[in-house]
Amino acid sequence: MTISxxxxxxxxxxAERFPEVVSEVTDQAVVVKSESIFKVAEYLKNxxxxxxxxxxxxxxVDYYDYFELVYQLTSREHNHSLVLKTRCYDxxxxxVPSVVSLWRGADFQERxxxxxxxxxxxxxxxLKRIVLWExxxxxxxxxxxx
Amino acid sequence: MTLKTEPFMLNIGPVHPSTHGVxxxxxxxxxxxxxxxxxxxxxxxxxxxxxxxxRTYTGFIPLTDRLDYLASMSNNLGYVIAVEKxxxxxxxxxxxxxxxxxxxxxxxxxxxxxxGAFLNDCGAFFTPFLYMFREREKIVDLFEMVSGQRLLxxxxxxxxxxxxxxxxxxxxxxxxxxxxxxxxDEYDRFxxxxxxxLARAKGVGILTREMAIDIxxxxxxxxxxxxxxxxxxxxxxxxxxxxxxxxxxxxxxDCYDRYRVRVEEMRQSxxxxxxxxxxIPPGEIRAKVPHLVRPPVGEAYAHTEAPKGELGxxxxxxxxxxxxxxxxxAPSLMNLTALRDMMIGWKVQDAIIIFGSIDITMxxxxx
Numbered sequence: 433m434t435i436s437x438x439x440x441x442x443x444x445x446x447a448e449r450f451p452e453v454v455s456e457v458t459d460q461a462v463v464v465k466s467e468s469i470f471k472v473a474e475y476l477k478n479x480x481x482x483x484x485x486x487x488x489x490x491x492x493v494d495y496y497d498y499f500e501l502v503y504q505l506t507s508r509e510h511n512h513s514l515v516l517k518t519r520c521y522d523x524x525x526x527x528v529p530s531v532v533s534l535w536r537g538a539d540f541q542e543r544x545x546x547x548x549x550x551x552x553x554x555x556x557x558x559l560k561r562i563v564l565w566e567x568x569x570x571x572x573x574x575x576x577x578x
Numbered sequence: 579m580t581l582k583t584e585p586f587m588l589n590i591g592p593v594h595p596s597t598h599g600v601x602x603x604x605x606x607x608x609x610x611x612x613x614x615x616x617x618x619x620x621x622x623x624x625x626x627x628x629x630x631x632x633r634t635y636t637g638f639i640p641l642t643d644r645l646d647y648l649a650s651m652s653n654n655l656g657y658v659i660a661v662e663k664x665x666x667x668x669x670x671x672x673x674x675x676x677x678x679x680x681x682x683x684x685x686x687x688x689x690x691x692x693x694g695a696f697l698n699d700c701g702a703f704f705t706p707f708l709y710m711f712r713e714r715e716k717i718v719d720l721f722e723m724v725s726g727q728r729l730l731x732x733x734x735x736x737x738x739x740x741x742x743x744x745x746x747x748x749x750x751x752x753x754x755x756x757x758x759x760x761x762x763d764e765y766d767r768f769x770x771x772x773x774x775x776l777a778r779a780k781g782v783g784i785l786t787r788e789m790a791i792d793i794x795x796x797x798x799x800x801x802x803x804x805x806x807x808x809x810x811x812x813x814x815x816x817x818x819x820x821x822x823x824x825x826x827x828x829x830x831x832d833c834y835d836r837y838r839v840r841v842e843e844m845r846q847s848x849x850x851x852x853x854x855x856x857x858i859p860p861g862e863i864r865a866k867v868p869h870l871v872r873p874p875v876g877e878a879y880a881h882t883e884a885p886k887g888e889l890g891x892x893x894x895x896x897x898x899x900x901x902x903x904x905x906x907x908a909p910s911l912m913n914l915t916a917l918r919d920m921m922i923g924w925k926v927q928d929a930i931i932i933f934g935s936i937d938i939t940m941x942x943x944x945x
Contacts, residue, residue: 434813460877487794488881491892491905502892502905504879508791508805511812515879537794537912544911548627563620563944572628 435512436460442514445481446472461502461515469501469518470529470555476505476516477534483507484514487535490542492549494575499526499551520551530556548573585613588926592621596699596930599940603933610925615918619911622944630904635661635871636736638904643730645906646942648691651684651721652884654734659815660880660891661736665873667865673738674817675858679751680724680733681816681882682847682854686758687717688885689798689840689847692937696837697769699934700778706769713761716754723747736871738864748855755851762844770838779834783920783932786831793915797887798843799936802828802836809883821853833935840937870899886910886937906945910938 443457446464453472456463464472476482484505491502498519506513520526530553531538542553543562550571553559561568570577586607591597600621606614626645630638642657643650655677662669669677694710718728724743725733733740769775785795790803800807808825810818826842828835873895881890887909894903913936921929 485791488888489879489890489892489905489907491903493894493903493905502877504892508807535794536789536792537915539793539915540911563623565620572625 433511434506435510437512437514439515442476442482442516445479446475449475455519461517463517463519466501466518466520466528469503469516470531470534473503473505473516473531473534476514482514483509485509487531487537488513490531490538490545492545492551492573494549494573496575497521499523499549501528501545501551503531526551527554528552529554530559532556547571550574583608590926592618596934598695598934598938599943601933601938601940601943603929605921605926605929607926612921612924612926612929615921615929617914617917619940619944622940624945626945627904627906630901632900634899635665635873635901636869638901639734639736640730640732643732644941645908645945646688646884646886646889646910646939647729648939649684649688649885650729650731651680651733652688652882652889654731655681655816656880656882656884656889657891658734658736659882660878660893661871661873663880664876664878664893664895665736665871667737667867669738669816669865670862671817671859672742672861673863673865675854676739676743676863677734677816678818678821678854679851679858680721682850683717683720683751685847685885686844687714689844690714690717692798692885693765693837693840696833696931696934696937697775699930700775702774706765709761709765713758716757720747720750720754723750735864735867737867738862740864742863748858751851751855755848755855758848759845762841762848765841770841775837776834778928778931779832779837779935781830781832781834782924782928783833783935784831785916785920789916789919790831794912795887795916796909796912797883797885798836798839799887799913801825802839803831804828809881809888813881815880815882817854818850820857821850823849833931836935836937872897872899881907884909886939886942887913908942908945910936910940910942914938914943 439457439462443454443462453468476484484507486506488504493500498521503516547561588605591602592600602618604616642653645653690710694707697706725731787804823846877894879892890907892905896902
């Protein structure tokens with residue numbers, strides 16, 4: 433059975449390494465500041481305690497006040513998984529660092545989020561629309577898109 | 579005298595028999611050798627994730643059928659498990675066993691098409707494909723018996739099933755389970771040592787273990803690269819922890835390994851079905867679930883081992899009758915990430931095989 437690591441446990445170890453990046457902690461997830469998502473993800477991937485070498489998915493949710501990005505990471509060696517989240521509050525200029533250089537599986541997923549939710553990923557090698565065509569206006573998965 | 583050469587652009591698809599749907603591949607060729615490709619998706623994009631936000635939890639089940647339309651039951655299962663996790667619904671024992679049987683049958687049906695279509699791409703035009711269809715037909719008949727449908731079943735419900743299986747289902751299933759190993763042996767006899775298949779598929783389209791993990795591949799593609807990772811084993815859902823089965827893995831990471839892993843997985847699926855048939859208890863088929871499910875505020879991610887890989891649903895609930903957000907982790911999309919690396923340096927006809935060996939359904943890639 434894959435063990436789901438509690439947000440508190442993960443947050444404690446992240447906070448030891450990077451103070452002041454964790455903005456909120458719940459039972460299931462850790463929310464970190466969007467500008468530090470890359471270094472936290474890199475730490476979770478490479479540290480011996482976590483070794484999260486597999487990215488299950490990236491999802492984006494529109495909560496009107498902010499966008500939330502959800503990353504679920506799994507370690508095959510320890511057979512545990514954890515949920516990392518980040519938020520961006522600027523609806524017009526939402527930019528988050530890309531994690532493609534850590535997990536290439538993020539490539540199409542970040543493009544899809546850019547396409548449908550309108551969040552740009554800084555450092556993505558080929559950031560363009562994936563399912564809709566170039567020139568399409570708007571981002572359909574946003575809650576204010578009608 | 580030297581001839582001046584320049585790269586040549588070839589557009590494959592979106593409407594082409596070897597693209598398995600409406601997939602478009604823009605290739606740059608040097609003679610016959612591929613030097614660059616760009617996959618282009620979106621021809622089957624229907625905005626399923628957005629549609630989910632306007633439907634009730636139960637009302638979304640028919641749309642999950644249309645994701646990977648060759649494995650509708652597996653999609654139903656992935657979705658209802660996610661809703662049950664979100665709403666904390668306990669499923670009756672009989673339904674759990676039946677789900678395992680149905681999902682494994684669907685796995686066999688999907689792998690039959692994957693292998694048949696792969697051989698089609700290899701140039702064994704439609705003969706093996708029709709052999710595979712002969713057996714798939716039997717599975718489709720079984721599904722028609724339980725759900726009345728032959729492709730898009732819409733059979734599972736939150737908390738169990740729409741209705742119990744008819745009395746003649748288990749004897750018919752028993753007959754199928756006794757026949758099927760013979761058919762798989764037949765494929766092996768014709769294909770496993772087939773010279774043409776070996777020549778075309780061995781050593782072609784190598785996806786290394788490291789890269790398979792890096793691109794978050796899953797399912798037979800990941801296992802053919804030598805990674806022993808099956809969600810039914812590492813994170814069992816339903817009642818999978820009660821069955822004995824092996825995880826076949828590949829060693830050379832090529833197209834042939836992906837073919838072998840699929841054939842071997844069919845045998846393992848039959849093993850699981852046999853055990854489930856022996857253990858299936860009588861009783862309720864559906865938990866007492868209100869007509870309109872209103873899960874408490876929160877979120878849940880549930881993943882299942884669908885024939886193509888890890889199929890996951892990430893659901894966010896705001897305590898209304900419709901999901902606030904429904905994100906689908908589509909295995910077909912992720913498995914395509916390394917397509918460029920796998921194809922570069924190979925000829926066009928090899929590229930078709932490499933693409934076929936990944937086994938994708940466009941309904942799931944574009945959603």
